[in-house]
Amino acid sequence: MSATSATGARPRVGFRVPTKWVTISLFLLPALALYLLFVLVPVIQAAHYSLYKWNGLQPLDNFVGLRNYATALGSDTFRTAVSNNFLIIVLSLTLQIPFSLSLAVLLNRRFRGRTVFRVIFFLPYVLSEAITGVVFSLLLRPGALIDSGFSSLGLGGLIQDWLGDPGFVMITLFVIISWKYFGFHMILLLAGLQGIPREIEEAALIDGAGRWQAFRHITLPLLGPTLRVSVFLSMIGALQLFDMIWVMTKGGPLGASNTMAIAMFKAGFTNQQMGYGSALAVILFLFALVLALAYQRFVLQRDVEGAVTAFNG
Amino acid sequence: MKLIPTRFLAGAAILALVASACSSTAASPTPAPAATPAPAVTPAPAVATPTPTPKAVTIEWWHITTGEPGKSIFQGIADAYVAAHPNVKINITVLENEAFKTKLATTMQSGTSPDLFQSWGGGIMQAQADAGMLQDITAAVAPWADTVNKGAMSIYGLTDKSGVFHQYGVPWDMGMIGVWYNKALFTKAGISAPPATWDDFLADVSKLKAAGIVPLAIAGKDMWPSMHLWTYLLLRIGGGDALRTMISSGNWNTDACTAAGDQVVKLNALNPYQPGYKSATYDNEAAAVGNAQAAMEVMGQWAPGTEANDATNKKGIGADLGWFPFPTVAGGKGAATDGVGGGNGIAVGKNAPPEAIDFLKFFSSVYNATKLNASSPATALSPVIGTESAVTDANLQLVLAGRGKATFMQLYLDQATSPAMGTAINEATVALFEGASTPAKVCAAITTAAAAQ
Numbered sequence: 001m002s003a004t005s006a007t008g009a010r011p012r013v014g015f016r017v018p019t020k021w022v023t024i025s026l027f028l029l030p031a032l033a034l035y036l037l038f039v040l041v042p043v044i045q046a047a048h049y050s051l052y053k054w055n056g057l058q059p060l061d062n063f064v065g066l067r068n069y070a071t072a073l074g075s076d077t078f079r080t081a082v083s084n085n086f087l088i089i090v091l092s093l094t095l096q097i098p099f100s101l102s103l104a105v106l107l108n109r110r111f112r113g114r115t116v117f118r119v120i121f122f123l124p125y126v127l128s129e130a131i132t133g134v135v136f137s138l139l140l141r142p143g144a145l146i147d148s149g150f151s152s153l154g155l156g157g158l159i160q161d162w163l164g165d166p167g168f169v170m171i172t173l174f175v176i177i178s179w180k181y182f183g184f185h186m187i188l189l190l191a192g193l194q195g196i197p198r199e200i201e202e203a204a205l206i207d208g209a210g211r212w213q214a215f216r217h218i219t220l221p222l223l224g225p226t227l228r229v230s231v232f233l234s235m236i237g238a239l240q241l242f243d244m245i246w247v248m249t250k251g252g253p254l255g256a257s258n259t260m261a262i263a264m265f266k267a268g269f270t271n272q273q274m275g276y277g278s279a280l281a282v283i284l285f286l287f288a289l290v291l292a293l294a295y296q297r298f299v300l301q302r303d304v305e306g307a308v309t310a311f312n313g
Numbered sequence: 314m315k316l317i318p319t320r321f322l323a324g325a326a327i328l329a330l331v332a333s334a335c336s337s338t339a340a341s342p343t344p345a346p347a348a349t350p351a352p353a354v355t356p357a358p359a360v361a362t363p364t365p366t367p368k369a370v371t372i373e374w375w376h377i378t379t380g381e382p383g384k385s386i387f388q389g390i391a392d393a394y395v396a397a398h399p400n401v402k403i404n405i406t407v408l409e410n411e412a413f414k415t416k417l418a419t420t421m422q423s424g425t426s427p428d429l430f431q432s433w434g435g436g437i438m439q440a441q442a443d444a445g446m447l448q449d450i451t452a453a454v455a456p457w458a459d460t461v462n463k464g465a466m467s468i469y470g471l472t473d474k475s476g477v478f479h480q481y482g483v484p485w486d487m488g489m490i491g492v493w494y495n496k497a498l499f500t501k502a503g504i505s506a507p508p509a510t511w512d513d514f515l516a517d518v519s520k521l522k523a524a525g526i527v528p529l530a531i532a533g534k535d536m537w538p539s540m541h542l543w544t545y546l547l548l549r550i551g552g553g554d555a556l557r558t559m560i561s562s563g564n565w566n567t568d569a570c571t572a573a574g575d576q577v578v579k580l581n582a583l584n585p586y587q588p589g590y591k592s593a594t595y596d597n598e599a600a601a602v603g604n605a606q607a608a609m610e611v612m613g614q615w616a617p618g619t620e621a622n623d624a625t626n627k628k629g630i631g632a633d634l635g636w637f638p639f640p641t642v643a644g645g646k647g648a649a650t651d652g653v654g655g656g657n658g659i660a661v662g663k664n665a666p667p668e669a670i671d672f673l674k675f676f677s678s679v680y681n682a683t684k685l686n687a688s689s690p691a692t693a694l695s696p697v698i699g700t701e702s703a704v705t706d707a708n709l710q711l712v713l714a715g716r717g718k719a720t721f722m723q724l725y726l727d728q729a730t731s732p733a734m735g736t737a738i739n740e741a742t743v744a745l746f747e748g749a750s751t752p753a754k755v756c757a758a759i760t761t762a763a764a765a766q
Contacts, residue, residue, distance in 0.1 A: 161591060
């Protein structure tokens with residue numbers, strides 16, 4: 001559009017554009033203000049605090065540069081926490097999601113009592129993490145229900161100090177986390193499966209494909225978008241793991257079940273090292289941000305065309 | 314997995330913490346209260362009015378005594394003071410322990426503080442004093458300071474770099490950690506008297522073990538209960554001065570520190586702890602003693618109440634419960650009368666009016682403090698001299714006697730030091746009890762943590 005025609009159109013444009021932008025900004029303002037106040041400002045504040053040695057009470061005057069970050073990366077406790085987060089991500093992707101997928105495929109068939117099974121499998125997800133933690137802590141006490149269950153099955157030799165053995169505690173926690181969340185992923189995948197028209201699979205079967213071939217080459221690719229979202233939620237959830245572990249072990253025994261979020265909370269609120277705690281928060285934020293952006297850019301791109309990463313449409 | 318925006322995490326964390334705190338009696342050193350308020354024993358003292366033409370004053374008081382009868386006793390004392398001083402208004406805010414800590418921290422970050430508030434002394438008081446949030450009341454309480462147990466008073470003050478002591482608050486509860494034991498189980502194992510020395514203690518552990526009884530309950534998840542046992546060994550072996558030097562110098566690589574650890578290793582070798590002790594909470598520990606599943610625990614004055622609360626029958630072991638002071642260690646420098654203890658106090662905020670301190674004097678009078686001791690079970694073990702006889706429970710009388718005889722009193726190590734240092738001490742010592750560390754490593758880890766302060 002040339003300058004002259006713009007000038008010529010001025011009366012109309014000059015009248016319309018401001019109205020449109022005024023409306024948009026009026027609608028945006030409340031959300032934007034809240035977002036700035038409760039998300040962006042705290043993120044910036046945390047980044048600021050992370051450069052100080054600060055207990056939360058004294059004036060913010062002991063500038064230490066990046067020392068809090070160096071301490072974090074050099075600390076065995078924090079390195080264990082990071083590797084625990086990634087252990088849960090890996091186990092979730094290799095065990096929990098395939099398990100949820102096979103259940104979803106099973107429950108997608110027509111059979112008597114299908115809804116009952118769907119509800120039962122979904123139920124654990126409804127419980128809060130804190131309640132799940134308290135309940136399993138009781139069940140896992142030595143000699144309690146789970147131990148006596150093993151004994152009565154003649155499997156007494158398999159009994160472990162479930163939450164007390166530093167070498168076993170993450171396995172126990174992973175099983176409980178999976179118990180709580182497999183139903184959620186199952187429902188997600190089930191919804192995805194139901195969006196796939198039956199005719200496509202039937203056509204393949206008529207053309208002579210085996211059941212596995214039909215699943216592998218028809219169902220799985222069509223389920224792709226749902227599966228990718230499921231994996232994404234699983235990864236972000238694993239990075240933020242806190243409530244259940246805090247209730248069950250407080251990151252113990254001997255720091256064996258620390259996660260980044262637990263290390264952050266302990267530093268800030270138990271130990272009153274607000275500066276160091278902020279540094280841990282920033283590191284956790286960066287992990288989550290990089291993972292989320294990379295995943296959106298490289299994996300989810302075709303599903304969310306035009307969102308966050310693709311600025312040019 | 315669950316998707317929570319990062320910004321909600323801290324909030325969720327606090328909720329989870331509150332939820333977990335609600336389910337346990339945990340570290341609160343206030344004994345579990347019962348329903349019957351005790352009758353007044355002595356007549357109320359006459360309250361002197363400070364000025365002839367008083368101006369209106371409001372005192373903000375935050376406390377965490379949420380249970381009865383303590384809550385009503387506190388309210389009653391405040392009401393009595395206000396009745397005698399019509400110009401004074403006392404605003405009481407009763408908060409749950411964890412909520413109190415969070416609220417106090419955020420209030421202080423904004424540069425103000427309540428006039429009177431719950432305090433445990435130690436490292437947190439130090440941080441508050443460094444931030445200029447506390448009022449030096451040394452001169453104001455001087456006329457009546459000697460009516461309160463000296464060791465207890467000293468916990469609510471700090472010595473500055475030039476060696477001058479500043480009083481920042483006053484205690485209303487002071488106890489001592491000792492060994493709580495089951496007399497019936499001791500008899501069953503053929504033990505006639507509680508052990509006076511550490512060697513006897515180890516021998517008794519073996520006897521209990523041989524009789525098929527779990528000798529000792531600890532709590533690996535909460536960490537601090539076994540830390541107290543280790544502190545006592547350190548105190549008995551090195552003596553009070555050595556311990557105080559380790560705290561102030563930050564050098565824990567000492568013979569006394571490794572020697573204390575060696576004794577823990579000896580104890581570990583007898584395999585004395587309850588099944589699942591590594592993941593046990595303090596409530597699990599108290600339940601083990603309260604259900605007569607374990608013979609002993611090393612714990613403070615609140616143990617009988619918590620044991621009863623956590624026991625399946627809600628009563629605990631009743632008359633079978635006994636108390637003895639932590640045994641002496643052969644060749645150790647510490648006296649049998651040295652103790653580890655602590656309790657509750659009230660700190661004074663930077664802008665508190667003189668009336669707030671006058672109220673503390675009123676609160677600490679024998680007449681009012683007696684009410685805390687006389688309730689059943691006792692709301693507190695008041696450190697006010699002359700209130701001891703109001704305690705009716707025989708075991709608490711033993712604790713009081715121990716406190717009265719104390720030649721040296723060390724505040725709980727995880728409270729005497731900064732919170733980060735307290736965590737480091739707890740983590741280092743619990744690893745030793747779980748057989749995952751060595752005495753030398755414990756001392757080195759605490760020294761490293763001290764250097765990072």
